[in-house]
Amino acid sequence: MRTNYSPLNFLLVPAIFLLQFIVPYLAPAPFRQLNILYIFFTWMIIYRNKINFYWVALILSILSELFSSYPFGISTLACLISLFIAHRLFFVVFANFSWYSIFLLGFLSGLLYKIIFYLLFFSLLTIQHQTMMPLLSALYPSLYSALAGAAAILVIFLISKFFVKNSYQYSPLL
Amino acid sequence: MSTKEQKTYLAVGSVFLLVIIFHYLGWLQFAETGVQNLTAPLLEKMNGFSVQVGNDFRFFKNRSEFIASYQQCSADNENNSVNEANIKLLTDQNQELEKQLGYFKTSPVKHLLAEVIGNEILTTEQTIIIDKGDADGVKQNDPVIVGNGIIIGKIIKVAKNISIVRLLNDNQSRVGATILNHDKSIGVIEGGYGISLKMSLIPRDEVIMVGDQVVSSGLEANTPRGLLIGTVAEVENEPYKPFQQAVITPNANLGKLSSVSVLLTN
Numbered sequence: 001m002r003t004n005y006s007p008l009n010f011l012l013v014p015a016i017f018l019l020q021f022i023v024p025y026l027a028p029a030p031f032r033q034l035n036i037l038y039i040f041f042t043w044m045i046i047y048r049n050k051i052n053f054y055w056v057a058l059i060l061s062i063l064s065e066l067f068s069s070y071p072f073g074i075s076t077l078a079c080l081i082s083l084f085i086a087h088r089l090f091f092v093v094f095a096n097f098s099w100y101s102i103f104l105l106g107f108l109s110g111l112l113y114k115i116i117f118y119l120l121f122f123s124l125l126t127i128q129h130q131t132m133m134p135l136l137s138a139l140y141p142s143l144y145s146a147l148a149g150a151a152a153i154l155v156i157f158l159i160s161k162f163f164v165k166n167s168y169q170y171s172p173l174l
Numbered sequence: 175m176s177t178k179e180q181k182t183y184l185a186v187g188s189v190f191l192l193v194i195i196f197h198y199l200g201w202l203q204f205a206e207t208g209v210q211n212l213t214a215p216l217l218e219k220m221n222g223f224s225v226q227v228g229n230d231f232r233f234f235k236n237r238s239e240f241i242a243s244y245q246q247c248s249a250d251n252e253n254n255s256v257n258e259a260n261i262k263l264l265t266d267q268n269q270e271l272e273k274q275l276g277y278f279k280t281s282p283v284k285h286l287l288a289e290v291i292g293n294e295i296l297t298t299e300q301t302i303i304i305d306k307g308d309a310d311g312v313k314q315n316d317p318v319i320v321g322n323g324i325i326i327g328k329i330i331k332v333a334k335n336i337s338i339v340r341l342l343n344d345n346q347s348r349v350g351a352t353i354l355n356h357d358k359s360i361g362v363i364e365g366g367y368g369i370s371l372k373m374s375l376i377p378r379d380e381v382i383m384v385g386d387q388v389v390s391s392g393l394e395a396n397t398p399r400g401l402l403i404g405t406v407a408e409v410e411n412e413p414y415k416p417f418q419q420a421v422i423t424p425n426a427n428l429g430k431l432s433s434v435s436v437l438l439t440n
Contacts, residue, residue, distance in 0.1 A: 051182040066206050069301050069331045069338040073194045
């Protein structure tokens with residue numbers, strides 16, 4: 001895959017960052033659960049397989065943390081760990097570009113992100129001797145969010161496969 | 175794993191650690207405040223627009239109603255309906271602010287008016303972002319109200335110019351409350367049940383009726399007594415449980431908040 005460092009590349013980070021704010025605000029209720037950033041990161045794993053996407057994930061996650069109520073760093077750490085596992089899972093275990101592996105990757109990576117996130121958060125609460133909420137009440141909406149994200153990634157994959165030949169070699173802006 | 179991959183992982187991990195350390199040392203505060211100040215006006219506009227879109231969408235539940243409403247809107251548009259809508263919005267905002275001002279005329283508590291500029295984006299928690307922060311005197315655990323003293327949540331995180339409010343219907347929200355019944359029952363209001371709230375730990379022998387009002391108990395630090403929370407909608411009293419529960423309908427519409435007041439009790 002060729003590397004293209006056009007000026008548009010540097011607009012991609014703020015564009016995706018703003019899109020993360022726009023979709024939950026303007027989308028109808030079921031689609032407000034979509035984590036646009038994580039969908040973008042998972043899409044970069046599928047179509048890029050270049051190690052540089054970790055830098056983009058780091059920058060965007062840190063920017064999002066500025067508007068989060070959770071302790072700084074938890075979301076970014078969960079994102080990086082889950083992306084690393086998803087990256088390995090897709091190219092070592094699944095190793096194919098079928099629609100079901102794309103859907104499964106989207107679901108597992110989204111769910112993994114939430115699980116790691118809440119594990120880190122609850123660990124921090126335990127260290128600080130603070131009250132915790134029941135884990136199930138936190139994970140139940142996460143299941144829905146992971147499903148919605150997986151469906152979104154699958155739709156993006158199918159659309160791109162329809163319009164772009166040899167989509168597994170598809171190289172977008174970065 | 176190739177050498178390049180290892181180097182990248184090491185570099186990303188190192189930068190992440192440095193950012194975390196610098197953040198908690200306060201060295202990144204300038205940059206963080208800059209990004210928040212740049213993004214906050216955009217968030218405020220999008221939040222206002224999304225509330226307006228949500229209001230309009232509810233009227234169009236089926237096709238025939240949509241067509242009829244569209245025809246009505248077309249007719250109204252000829253009579254400067256846009257100007258009438260703007261006047262109504264300003265009137266509604268004025269009424270909300272008057273209610274809050276009326277509450278503070280009788281209350282000795284210091285307060286701060288704030289605009290809602292957004293919602294939490296990373297998770298499914300019920301939180302809002304307001305445009306006042308540490309620079310304006312906001313502190314963690316300050317209660318937040320609307321209208322004539324209706325509590326909607328508490329401040330959970332404070333930055334220099336913005337703060338994050340956990341709403342009452344969030345699954346991590348816990349507020350001490352009193353039911354205005356004969357026994358003045360005390361319990362804990364919890365969120366995480368959609369738009370309703372649950373009040374638990376109410377002694378079984380105390381009588382609660384549907385329609386009883388629920389207010390803050392004042393037993394928590396920083397939360398004054400008497401802030402209205404909601405009304406009892408249902409009572410759950412099972413013989414094998416030591417406490418009874420009540421389902422509470424909040425008085426405030428927690429999904430449509432635009433102007434709030436922070437009680438500076440901390």
